[in-house]
Structure formats: structure tokens, C-alpha cells
Amino acid sequence: xxxxxxxxxxxxxxxxxxxxxxxxxxxxxxxxxxxxxxxxxxxxxxxxxxxxxxxxxxxxxxxxxxxxxxxxxxxxxxxxxxxxxxxxxxxxxxxxxxxxxxxxxxxxxxxxxxxxxxxxxxxxxxxxxxxxxxxxxxxxxxxxxxxxxxxxxxxxxxxxxxxxxxxxxxxxxxxxxxxxxxxxxxxxxxxxxxxxxxxxxxxxxxxxxxxxxxxxxxxxxxxxxxxxxxxxxxxxxxxxxxxxxxxxxxxxxxxxxxxxxxxxxxxxxxxxxxxxxxxxxxxxxxxxxxxxxxxxxxxxxxxxxxxxxxxxxxxxxxxxxxxxxxxxxxxxxxxxxxxxxxxxxxxxxxxxxxxxxxxx
Numbered sequence: 208x209x210x211x212x213x214x215x216x217x218x219x220x221x222x223x224x225x226x227x228x229x230x231x232x233x234x235x236x237x238x239x240x241x242x243x244x245x246x247x248x249x250x251x252x253x254x255x256x257x258x259x260x261x262x263x264x265x266x267x268x269x270x271x272x273x274x275x276x277x278x279x280x281x282x283x284x285x286x287x288x289x290x291x292x293x294x295x296x297x298x299x300x301x302x303x304x305x306x307x308x309x310x311x312x313x314x315x316x317x318x319x320x321x322x323x324x325x326x327x328x329x330x331x332x333x334x335x336x337x338x339x340x341x342x343x344x345x346x347x348x349x350x351x352x353x354x355x356x357x358x359x360x361x362x363x364x365x366x367x368x369x370x371x372x373x374x375x376x377x378x379x380x381x382x383x384x385x386x387x388x389x390x391x392x393x394x395x396x397x398x399x400x401x402x403x404x405x406x407x408x409x410x411x412x413x414x415x416x417x418x419x420x421x422x423x424x425x426x427x428x429x430x431x432x433x434x435x436x437x438x439x440x441x442x443x444x445x446x447x448x449x450x451x452x453x454x455x456x457x458x459x460x461x462x463x464x465x466x467x468x469x470x471x472x473x474x475x476x477x478x479x480x481x482x483x484x485x486x487x488x489x490x491x492x493x494x495x496x497x498x499x500x501x502x503x504x505x506x507x508x509x510x511x512x513x514x515x516x517x518x519x520x521x522x523x524x525x526x527x528x529x530x531x532x533x534x535x536x537x538x539x540x541x542x543x544x545x546x547x548x549x550x551x552x553x554x555x556x557x558x559x560x561x562x563x564x565x566x567x
Contacts, residue, residue, distance in 0.1 A: 208498075209244075209272045210402075210477050211296035213279045215322055217311050218304040219406045219442040224275035226442070226449045227470060242292050243275040249478055249485070250471045251496055253528045253558055257487060258494040260532060267495040269485050271477050273300075279326055284333045284396075294394035298480050299401045300473075301326060305424055306408040306442070319405055319424040330396040331371045337393065338368050363389055371397065378434040400480045403430055403437040404473060409444055414464035417441065438476050440469030484557035487528060488512065499555060506551035509563045519567040522548045528558045 214220035221243075228245025249269040258266040276292055283289045293299070303319035345361050348354075363386050370380045376397035382390065390398060405420045420439035421427055430437030448456050448468050460468065478498075485496040486508060497511045505525070510517030526537075526546045534540035548564075555561070 208297045208481050208483065209274055209295065210298045210300055210481070211274045211276050211293055212300045212302060213276050213293070213326070214302035215280065215304070215326070216278045217313055218302045218322075219306070220278070220302045221275050222442055222446065223302055223404070223406070223440070224273060226445050227273055227474070229449070242277070245273050245275075246270045247273055247474055249474050249496070249498075250467075251485060254485075254487060254494060254496050256532055257489050257528060257560070260535075261489050261491060261494055263489070263491055263494045265493045265495075267493060269478070269483075269496040269498045271474055271481075279329070281329045281332070284329050290333060290396070293396055293399075296399060298477065299399050300404055300477065301401055302404050302406055303424070303426075305405045305420065305439075308408075319403075320426055320429075323403055323426065323429060327376060327397065328374070331374065331376060334377060334395045334397050335368065335371050337395070338364050338371070341393070342368070359386075360389060367395070379432055400434040400482075401436075402473075402476055402480050403435070405437065405439040406442045407439055409441055412464060413441055413444060417465075417469060434480070436476055436480050438469070438472050440473060445470055484555070486555050486557075486559040486561050488562065489531075489560055501557070503555050504551060505549055505553040505555055505561070508555045508561070509565070512563065515567045516563045516565050519565040520551055521564045521566055522550060523553065524562040524564065525549045525553070526560050527556065528560050531560050 212220055212224050224243060224245060227247045247270065249271060251268055254266065254268060274292075274296060277283060277289065301323060303322050304313060304317055305319050307317065342361070342364055345357060345364070349357055349361065363382070367377050367380065367390070370377055377390070377395050378398050378400060403426055405424055405426065407416055407420050410416045417439045421430060421437045426437050429435060444463070445468060448459060451459060456468070460466065482501050483498050484501050485498060488495050488497065497508070499508045499511050505523045506517055506520040509520050509523070524546060525548070526540050530545045531537070531540055534543055534545060537546060540546040
């Protein structure tokens with residue numbers, strides 16, 4: 208699952224990518240138009256507490272892949288290579304500048320809502336151009352042959368075009384599961400889930416400012432729409448935190464009235480936006496979080512660990528992570544009846560601890 212980080216020039220986009228992924232970028236790489244790829248660990252206190260119980264040799268967190276894409280805009284989207292790179296993303300993070308800094312130039316007033324709308328408009332235009340080209344070919348094909356698939360595709364694209372012409376992105380359009388599959392091949396830019404990230408100025412009461420940032424920037428309404436969300440960070444503070452030890456970082460955050468960094472919230476929000484959950488496997492060798500789509504069956508989730516486990520699945524010993532912590536051990540949980548056996552059709556819950564029984 209890839210999340211593309213986009214934004215207008217001078218918003219702190221690449222700096223955010225560096226902090227998220229701990230990537231080392233030289234001055235030349237910082238100004239390159241080539242996309243940069245990095246991995247960020249998903250913070251998860253549940254896994255940390257399970258590891259404290261089991262004291263394993265290894266603890267493995269879930270991860271999110273981030274791609275830092277060159278500055279976005281109408282002209283950039285006309286470049287086929289740039290648009291194609293965005294189409295490869297599963298979701299987008301749009302970094303919005305809300306910080307004041309005379310040393311970093313900004314064209315016009317600092318207005319995150321205006322910037323969000325302008326970029327959305329560019330994505331919509333790009334999708335409309337793509338639809339118009341496909342519709343031309345479809346209409347020619349339909350004159351030669353009346354295929355049910357072509358008719359359905361034509362109807363679906365007309366529906367998408369009407370949505371875009373009303374200045375609404377495709378991500379807000381309600382479609383059936385079958386139509387969603389049809390749309391998948393187009394990889395429309397305005398269809399991708401989007402997380403708005405407001406980059407604010409440093410302040411004495413940073414905790415309150417971060418909490419209020421989305422509403423203060425008038426982003427609450429667009430963030431509440433389907434397949435969208437919003438959060439806030441202070442890039443300057445996050446850059447300082449990235450250089451500190453865990454102990455120093457905790458003290459530094461406390462001085463701002465914060466319990467955790469904005470980056471941790473951002474990574475979790477990305478995970479949620481992608482429709483992902485974590486289940487855990489635990490033991491003396493390793494405690495690990497596994498990433499699966501929300502609503503997945505137990506047998507399919509077993510395949511995330513190994514294809515043989517999915518193929519030879521029998522049952523899943525299952526308990527929610529907090530019930531396991533309360534019991535203190537799997538043996539105690541079994542005697543209490545909270546450790547249970549689930550079949551292949553069981554829908555995995557976020558935070559389940561599972562041991563897969565199999566015949567392999």
C-alpha cells in the first residue's frame with residue numbers, strides 16, 4: 208500500500224517525508240523531481256504492551272510506504288510521467304501550509320482551504336480529460352458492437368463525468384462493488400482517499416493549536432467528506448523530535464502539552480484512511496503486527512502470514528489483545544474461556560491476537 212505525499216511548493220512536504228521515513232536526502236535529492244520512496248513504522252501501543260508481556264527476541268510493527276512526489280499543480284499534472292506516478296498511489300497526503308516564516312517564500316496569502324480546493328480542482332480536470340479520451344474510444348466501439356461490458360462502462364464513466372463536472376471528486380461517488388472494480392483500472396486521481404495535513408507554526412501552546420488547526424483553517428467540512436480526513440503537525444517541532452532520544456522527546460512533547468508527536472497521529476490516520484487493521488501474532492521469538500484490509504476473513508488473514516497457512520487453514524485461536532493482557536497468559540485466557548476457536552469465515556477484528564491452526 209503506497210501513500211503519495213503531495214503539496215504545492217514550500218509547504219514542508221519533503222521535510223515531512225524525511226522525518227516520517229528517516230530518509231537521508233542530500234541537497235541535490237531534495238530539489239529533484241524524482242519520486243522518493245520510504246517506509247514508516249506504524250506506532251501501536253497494543254503491540255508494545257504485548258511485547259512487554261512476552262519479552263520476545265523481536266518485535267515487528269506494521270509499516271506504511273510513503274512516496275514523496277514533486278510539487279503538484281496544473282502544469283505538473285499535464286506531464287504523463289508525473290500523473291502516472293500519482294496513479295500508482297493507493298491514497299494521498301496533501302500537505303497544506305499554515306505556518307508563517309518570512310524566510311520561506313509563499314505566493315499570495317497563506318490559505319490552506321484555498322490551496323486544498325485548487326489542487327482538488329486540478330485533480331478533477333485531469334480525471335475529466337482521461338474520461339473524455341476513453342469515452343471517445345468507447346463510443347466508436349459501441350457503434351460496431353453492443354457489448355454489455357462496454358455499455359456498463361460507458362454508463363459508469365458518464366456518471367463519473369457528471370460528478371466531476373459538479374466539482375466533486377470521484378472518491379465521494381457511491382458505486383457498487385462491481386463498478387468499483389471497473390474504476391480500479393483507471394486509477395482516477397480524485398478517487399484516491401486523501402488526508403489533509405496542516406503544517407502549522409511553532410507556539411507555546413502547541414497542543415491546543417494542533418487540536419484547533421483543522422477547524423481554524425476551515426478544513427473540517429472537506430475533511431468530513433467520504434474517504435477524506437485531516438490532521439495537523441508542526442514540521443519544525445517534528446524535525447527537532449526526530450533528532451532526540453525517546454526520553455528527551457517525551458520531555459520535549461510534555462513542555463508543549465502533548466502526549467505524542469503529530470507524526471504518530473498522521474501515520475495512524477493514513478492506516479485508517481487506507482481501510483487497514485492490524486492483528487497480532489505473539490510468542491517468545493516474535494510479537495508482530497500484520498496488516499490486512501478491514502472486513503477480512505480469518506482464512507484470508509492467515510495468508511498474510513504465509514500462503515500455506517491460508518491453504519491448510521483449520522481454525523484460528525483468537526483473543527482480543529486487551530483480554531490477553533488482562534488474563535496475563537494464554538493458559539489463563541483458555542481457562543477463563545476468553546481464548547476461543549474461530550473458523551475460516553470469522554471476520555478479523557482490529558486488535559485480535561491469533562494463532563493459526565493448520566494441517567501443513
